[in-house]
Amino acid sequence: MTVNDLALSDSPTNNILDAPSLWPAQAHTPTVNGRQLVVERGEGSWLYTSDGRKLFDGTAGLWHANIGHGNAELAQAAYEQMLQLETYHIFARYSNDKAIALGEKLAELSPIERAKIILNSGGSDAIDVACKLARRHWQREGRDTKKIILSREFAYHGLHAYGTSIAGLEFNREGYGSDSLVPETARVSFNDATEVEQVIERIGAENIAAFVTEAVQGTGGVNPPAPGYLEAIEQICRENDILFILDEVITGFGRMGTMFAAEYYGLQPDMITFAKGVTSGYAPLGGVMVAPRIWKPFYVDSPDTPIFRHGATYAGHATASAVALKHLELLEREQLVARVARLAPVLRRELDALATGRETITEVRSAGLLGGVTLHESLSAEQICDDLVELGFIGRPLRGNTIQISPPFIVSEDELSDFINAIGEAIDARSGK
Template identity: 50%
Template sequence: MTSTSLWHPQTAMSTIEESLTVIASGRGASVRTEDGQDLLDLPAGLWHANVGHGRTRIADAVRRQMADLETYHLFQGMANRPAIRLAERLAALSPIPDAKVFLTSGGSDSVDTACKLARRHWQLAGRPGKRVIVSRQHAYHGLHGFGTSITGIQSNRDGYGGDSLIPETARVPWDDLAATEAELLRLGPDNVAAVIAEPVIGTGGVLLPPPGYLTGLAELCRRLDVLLIADEVITGFGRVGQWFACRRFGIEPDLLTMAKGITSGYLPLGGVLVSRRIWEPFFAETPDAPTFRHGLTYSGHAAACVAAEENLSILEEEGLLERVLDLEPVLAQALTPLRDHEAVVDVRAGTGLLAAVQLDPDADARPVLRAAREGGVLTRLLADNSLHVSPPFVITAEEISRAADVLKSALDRARTLESA
């Protein structure tokens, strides 16, 4: 049964009748459809179900919090205790020393917050010309005002009456430091506020950074006095085997955006970790200290913060970050043989539980998705016609092997149908 009222995000609504799948429940690394089919959830929802589905511990904690207080806002000195506790915990995990935590409702909110903070920082520093936010080709940073403006996926930029909703933006190659430096110099460092980068590009196709790229980018930003924003909405909270990918790749950004895995999707929540360089003026104990005129109704939502606390505890107590590192080679080994399939252009894996199976860019991937679903595996397409693989951390080695077998069978079946 379809709805005549629901408008699906990022969806060609004319095709919804043939593709609608209603998810009714989930347990561990699998979900069950409304018509009773069990599916291995290879995308973990939208990259978020890190601890897996059906965690009654999180649901019970949220219920208890809501019975006392659903939430209370953080504006003008108001607070709720879960938001205070969570901020302290996040600051302790942060790859940014002495970080402050600005809580949001999700990833797109976090990106907008970080970009506004970057520009506000330079205004306060007496360098108002530094306004341009530079991003990378293939990058995805949500779809709010700044996210739409800085995306490196052209289809998400088109159709709004101009090249960019916010004009002071620019893009650079995703993997070329020399070209990035040349563009920053062309723009003029005195005009550039920040470079924003996903440590591993997600929606653009799970593009792993070349060796030394991220440390080189951080050094370039320092040398040219440009802020570095790490977008860890996907990679944060264990996806690459550490709390944050910045630790794995050895970089210390000025701002770090987070969401998704912070609650494993049990409630919407996000945030920005902010370095001393940026937060210090706002915390100065002087009458003329500036105010950051930015906020969200549900920043630090009490029940969402409780969900995050329980989620972080599960990650710690069950050793799920270590499990990601253990499964990292298992996932790569299972998927690598697909590279030899005639329908496959590339397989990218080997950094945490993140992978993509890239199909021929001109191929119709819909038969592959259907055949995989019929075989009990749920995946979806990324921007470069890749199959999305980022399973919950509780997936087993046996489930990974089964998923790879199903994907191969789906590719074979789709190729056979195409040739018929």
Template identity: 50%
Template sequence: MWSAQAHMPTVLAGSQTVIVKGDGAYIVTADGQRLLDAAGGLWYANVGHGREEIAEAAAAQLRTLETWHIFGRYANQPALDLANKIATLAPFEDAKVIFTSGGSDSVDMALKLARRHWQLQGQPEKLTVVSRNDSYHGLHAYGTSVAGLSFNRDGFGPGTLIPETLLIDQWDIEAAERTIRAHGGEKIAALITEPVMGVGGVVPPPAGYFERIKELAKEFGFLIIADEVVTAFGRLGTWTASERFNLEPDMITFAKGITSGYLPLGGVIVAPSVSRQFYEGADAPILHQGLTYSGHATVAAVGLKNLEIIEREGLLAHVRDLEPILAEELEGLRSHPGVKAVRHIGLMGGVDLADDVAGLAVVAELERHGVHLRNLPNNILQISPPFIITENELRLIVGSIRAALDTVLAS
């Protein structure tokens, strides 16, 4: 197996950790170590691991109909039911749902749809997609091209795979606005943004940032796409981060949290500002999109069960209850000599490590304390545990970070 985002000689030299079991907020390695999953896998384990009722939902659907495609006039009932459910959770009325197989697919679909929209509107010059420095939008050709993290976009030849892209400052809205105006805002098809930047370091929006973005979108007539592959379905204590920030997007991409990682699923929630032209009139155009496994019946059944669990167990409220606990604990780390900065919102936290602290060494030490965390590319610890985590376990995570830092600094 060629591991993802991995230096393979290091992996082959014996650094690989094999996870063999998951149970609630915990995972177990092949050598029997039980670890608190403080990263929620890759941001996805919202309802925790090993949910028997999700396994049963998948098995029941497999016995009935493993899947049927949703091309043309065909559909399957779980896909219809899940799309209808997602539409009720969207932050705008009359939402339409395009299913994909994951987050990168969803970004690719949304950005293609943005360009298709403006071609149909008779504005073919609107081709550019704007994204933010240090952003992450998956690794398909479009996601790679709009990536704000240089290591994901470099190395594939000169320029970007898709040329009509533009990066703006992620902190300074005035600098971002200058870049948009200098480029020619009338040529912009869409701005894609993570409401809270994930891989880029768990970065909430600076005050006033999105408010000005919305004003610029109205001035120049470009679409706003909220990349909520990480944040949708509860990570901030609301069904979408767009709702929390009043972002008013034209499209929302989603994945991870829709199934809590139990099966691969993604999609795009589309507002009437874009979808209406495809739904009205005998001469309405066809959007030529579709993946073999988009709307997969068994995956959709799992998504429905996952959303049922989130609602039944009141997990959004639980996230909101835990948010001030995580904030309090992380603020206590701010003065630690091994820490440059901390950020937090919802059940997401980022700890910027000091320049002389090796993040991988901290992660290894944390595992000796029984806690699994990820070290993000900019030497930032990612905290995004399952929603079912307890207050004591949340305090354990941050206390273990402190202890691990003390050990690494003393060595």
């Protein structure tokens, strides 16, 4: 019997699980098999499962359900667009009206002046495109050595080839036969600008294409930047002729209490990647906002103008674009970004109260309507999140034994307080208080 035969054998000695056909994402399958919560319905900030549970969505799904679940206006927008035109591609001479309209709206909202917009299907797509465009930019400039993409320790930028390669979370990089799927990458300190300068000096700025960073690290543990860090990184990039790419897949479209974190921190990146918050997850859509210094050479009226080979079947998907347009209209009409700005200090106050007197909590962090609760090693964030489900709340364990907090923008102050109090209750129960 070969190794492959053994691996595929269903004999009892091999303990092959009898599990659903759907392979769960980011999962240790033996751990989740038989324990999965099947969500059937959502309404506002709440979810309903097939086994009759009602759960508060304390993480807004994977950071995306900003306007909550079950919004009828967005469903109607999708329905009406599908009746008119489900989609048509945007390759070469062809486009569709909704993709064009969304491009104009996003350029209007963008912190990058006169931005061009590349549309695709999500955040991982956006990172791949941005990193490829950074390298294409320098190749077109004739600076062939500028290939390396820098990223930060604890960073998460999706799981496509480039996102995997620039991950600062080693468990997302392991098991593929090399240190990096795309070889020209390097990691730097997640909050020490001086160390970043040292890495650039060691590698050589002439070899570095771009620096990619989340505005606030999400999966890495909800890590806001140290005061002045992002501003210093932008300046270092300018001084060394390195493109500065800001990953706003989580923070874009209101999560910080401003439309973009670039505005919150006063940054002027060369590219911004976006996804989740552009539709609140009602349709898969992402993209890149591109500054003029990068896009202009591709728009010169000449037969010799180069082509940037980007694009996918669903880039500029008409229905997704229609949903995004309606969603952005709703954000403005309901003043939800301003609402986040009002809720941010409430979250901070609740987290400070949670940590007071609890030695089982080593740190609480927040930025806008993002929060993280880091637990003492005597407790398990994964276990606490399981306990939260039994209390009627959804949290999520992150790197560093941290619990994720990122509720929908529509959350009430009472719901937010109840969620934080439930975390305290679960912690106290596990620590014997």
